[in-house]
Amino acid sequence: MKISIGNDHAGPDYKQAVVKMLEEKGHDIxxxxxxxxxxxxxxxxxxxxxxxxxxxxSEIGIVICGSAQGVSMTVNKYQNVRGAVCWIKEIAGLAREHNNANVICIPARFTSIPQAVAMVEVFLETEFAGGRHANRVNKIACS
Structure with a gap:
């Protein structure tokens, strides 16, 4: 899978750990x-x-900053991008399953590196459920 990742000064060590895991799984970063x-x-x-x-x-994006709020606001300016601020892996899974999020926004100052790696793993492994959620996701974008 093609994945884009970006981080500010709050997350170089987070990015390094996430990229290592992704490369071990054969992803193109x-x-x-x-x-x-x-x-x-x-x-x-x-x-x-x-x-x-x-x-x-890229199919999936990962952005990391101190609170994840700024990066989330930035990526969500784009029509086909659905960025979700995640702080535990359950939120990461629901963001994919229910909201078809395609960018995970990680708050480095409020999560640990192992949490971040686990959240990215869940984010990548979780499929969009579709069904009733698809109608809701279709209402997110402005035309």
């Missing part, structure tokens, strides 16, 4: 994030991840 703890602006990488989803260069 595009890295738009920083690899240092030097301050950067989260919209810069969040836009790149969202554009990859919007333009079908």
């Amino acid at each position: 595009t890295n738009h994030g920083t690899d240092t703890f030097d301050s950067v602006d989260y919209p810069d990488f969040a836009h790149k991840v969202a554009q990859d989803i919007q333009e079908n260069r």
Whole structure:
């Protein structure tokens, strides 16, 4: 699967752990994030991840910042992107199953690295349920 990932200075170590797990599972990763703890602006990488989803260069996106709120607001500006702030793996699963989320937004300052890795695993393994949820998801996008 093609996956885009991006992070600000709150998440280089989170990204490293997530990318390691993803590469071990054979996924193709595009890295738009920083690899240092030097301050950067989260919209810069969040836009790149969202554009990859919007333009079908990636199927799934992962964005990481301190609270995940800013990256979520940024990616959700795109018509075909549904970013979900997740802090436990159950939320990550429901975001995929019920909301057909295609970007997981991880709050590095409020989760551990093992939690983040587990959330991404669940996010990737969970299928959209469709059915009654499809009608609701179709009402999210503005035309």
